[in-house]
Amino acid sequence: MKIVVADDDRQMLGALRIILTAHGYDVLVAADGRQALDAAIEGHPDLVVLDLGMPGLDGLAVIDAIRGWSTVPILVISGRTDSAEKVDALDRGADDYVTKPFATDELLARIRALVRRMPTADDEPRVAFADVIVDLATRRVTRADSPVRLTPTEWRILELLVRNPDRLITRETILTEVWGPHHTSDSGYLRLYLAQLRKKLEADPAHPRHLITEAGMGYRFVPQGE
Amino acid sequence: MKIVVADDDRQMLGALRIILTAHGYDVLVAADGRQALDAAIEGHPDLVVLDLGMPGLDGLAVIDAIRGWSTVPILVISGRTDSAEKVDALDRGADDYVTKPFATDELLARIRALVRRMPTADDEPRVAFADVIVDLATRRVTRADSPVRLTPTEWRILELLVRNPDRLITRETILTEVWGPHHTSDSGYLRLYLAQLRKKLEADPAHPRHLITEAGMGYRFVPQGE
DNA sequence: CGGCTCCGTTCGGATTCCGTAAGGAGACGG
DNA sequence: CCGTCTCCTTACGGAATCCGAACGGAGCCG
Structure with a gap:
C-alpha cells in the first residue's frame, strides 16, 4: 500500500512519514506541489495525502492536475478551517479534508476508510x-x-x-x-x-x-x- | 439520488431534510436507530447520514447492522469530537465523520464527494x-x-x-x-x-x-x- | 590427483494448515 | 420465557507444507 505525502513543513512531513511507515505503508514524501505531482505520477500510489498550504504549485492545482488523469483517493490536510476552502477542495476531487491540528489515530482511520473503498489496483x-x-x-x-x-x-x-x-x-x-x-x-x-x-x-x-x-x-x- | 437521514433531534432532522431536498435529493427521515435501519433496508438509499447520539439502537450498532449486508456510503454526524469515537465509527465502516456544529455547505460537499465515488447501482x-x-x-x-x-x-x-x-x-x-x-x-x-x-x-x-x-x-x- | 567448497537432489519426520462437527453465547421476535 | 438464527470457540483427523540431514556431483586450486 503506497502513499504519497506532500507537506512543505519538514517537521510535519517527517512525522507523517514515520507514522505511516510504522503502520505498514510505503511512503513517498514530497516537499512542494511540484514534487507531489511528480510523485503521484511516478509512484502510482494508492492514496495521496496533500497539504494545501504549499508554496509554488498550489495544493488545489495539484488536485486538479491529479484528477486530470487519475482517480486515486486524495486526503487533504489544511490549517484553514473555513468551509469555503473545504468545499472547494472536495468539489475539485478531494475525498476527505482534515484540519490541523489533527489526531494521528483519526488520520489513520480516515486513511483506512478511503483505502477500503479503493478497488484493488490491478496494474x-x-x-x-x-x-x-x-x-x-x-x-x-x-x-x-x-x-x-x-x-x-x-x-x-x-x-x-x-x-x-x-x-x-x-x-x-x-x-x-x-x-x-x-x-x-x-x-x-x-x-x-x-x-x-x-x-x-x-x-x-x-x-x-x-x-x-x-x-x-x-x-x-x-x-x-x- | 436517495438519502436516508437519521437524527433524534427533530429540529436538526427537519433542517437537514429541507436542505437536502432543496439540493435535489430524495430524503427519507428516521428519528432513531431502529427507523434508520429500516429505512436503509427498505429504501435502498444511495447514502446514509447518521447521527451517532441516538436513543434506543446505538448509532455504532446501526453502522454494524447496515454493513452487515450493504456497502452504501455512511456519513456520520456526531457531537463528540474525541478521536476515539471517530476511529471507532470509521473502522466499523463509516465513510466520513462530521462533528457538530458543522457548516451546511461543507456537509453538502462531503456528500457530493461520497456519492461521486459510488458506482450507480445499474452498472x-x-x-x-x-x-x-x-x-x-x-x-x-x-x-x-x-x-x-x-x-x-x-x-x-x-x-x-x-x-x-x-x-x-x-x-x-x-x-x-x-x-x-x-x-x-x-x-x-x-x-x-x-x-x-x-x-x-x-x-x-x-x-x-x-x-x-x-x-x-x-x-x-x-x-x-x- | 586429493581436498575443498558450493550446489542439486532425495528422503522422511515434524509442523502447520484445512475441512468438519458439535456446541455455547448472544441477539431477536413471539 | 423460549425457539430461532447467527456468530464464534474448541477439538480432531487428514492433508499439505516445511525443513533438517545426508549424499553425490561439478568446479576450483595447488
Whole structure:
C-alpha cells in the first residue's frame, strides 16, 4: 500500500512519514506541489495525502492536475478551517479534508476508510517466459495454458525473482525477504525450493535457462533465456 | 439520488431534510436507530447520514447492522469530537465523520464527494457460475432459479471473492475487509464460513470448483471451473 | 590427483494448515 | 420465557507444507 505525502513543513512531513511507515505503508514524501505531482505520477500510489498550504504549485492545482488523469483517493490536510476552502477542495476531487491540528489515530482511520473503498489496483504486470505466465495480480502461474500449483514459499521466492528480472538476488536477500529479517543462514532449504521451482517451471530442470544460479552469490531470473 | 437521514433531534432532522431536498435529493427521515435501519433496508438509499447520539439502537450498532449486508456510503454526524469515537465509527465502516456544529455547505460537499465515488447501482455486475447467479446490485443469490439464503457475514465474504474473480484473496485481506482492520488472526471461523458457502453454492461441497482454497495463502473465486 | 567448497537432489519426520462437527453465547421476535 | 438464527470457540483427523540431514556431483586450486 503506497502513499504519497506532500507537506512543505519538514517537521510535519517527517512525522507523517514515520507514522505511516510504522503502520505498514510505503511512503513517498514530497516537499512542494511540484514534487507531489511528480510523485503521484511516478509512484502510482494508492492514496495521496496533500497539504494545501504549499508554496509554488498550489495544493488545489495539484488536485486538479491529479484528477486530470487519475482517480486515486486524495486526503487533504489544511490549517484553514473555513468551509469555503473545504468545499472547494472536495468539489475539485478531494475525498476527505482534515484540519490541523489533527489526531494521528483519526488520520489513520480516515486513511483506512478511503483505502477500503479503493478497488484493488490491478496494474500488476504479467511476466512471461518460455511457455510460463506469471500473473502477479491474480497470483497464478500457468505453464502451457495449464495452471501450476505453487506452495506459499515457492510463490514468494518466484515473485521476488520475477519482480527483479535480470537482476542478481543474493541468497541473503531471498532469506530475509521470504523468511523474515532474522533468517540469514541457509541450512539448505533455499536450494530445495529453487529445485522445486525449476522442476515445475523449467523445460529441463537439470539445465535451467531462466532461474539461473550465480555460484557463490545468489540467483537470477532471466526472462528470455537465449 | 436517495438519502436516508437519521437524527433524534427533530429540529436538526427537519433542517437537514429541507436542505437536502432543496439540493435535489430524495430524503427519507428516521428519528432513531431502529427507523434508520429500516429505512436503509427498505429504501435502498444511495447514502446514509447518521447521527451517532441516538436513543434506543446505538448509532455504532446501526453502522454494524447496515454493513452487515450493504456497502452504501455512511456519513456520520456526531457531537463528540474525541478521536476515539471517530476511529471507532470509521473502522466499523463509516465513510466520513462530521462533528457538530458543522457548516451546511461543507456537509453538502462531503456528500457530493461520497456519492461521486459510488458506482450507480445499474452498472453493478451480475456474476454467474454453474447454476448460481450473484446479483451485486440487488444483493441476491439464486441457484437453479431458486433464492439462496445467506447470512450477512456469508454475503460479505462471497461479495469480496466475487468482485475479484480469479484473484487470490489472502486470509488476512478477508479478515480485515469483513471483520474490520484490527482482525488479523483467524481462530478458525473463516474456514467455517467458506464451508458454509460451499455447502450452499457448490454442487459438490467436498470438491469445490469455484470457491478454491490455496493452501497457506487464501481463497480464490473461479467463475468457470472447467 | 586429493581436498575443498558450493550446489542439486532425495528422503522422511515434524509442523502447520484445512475441512468438519458439535456446541455455547448472544441477539431477536413471539 | 423460549425457539430461532447467527456468530464464534474448541477439538480432531487428514492433508499439505516445511525443513533438517545426508549424499553425490561439478568446479576450483595447488
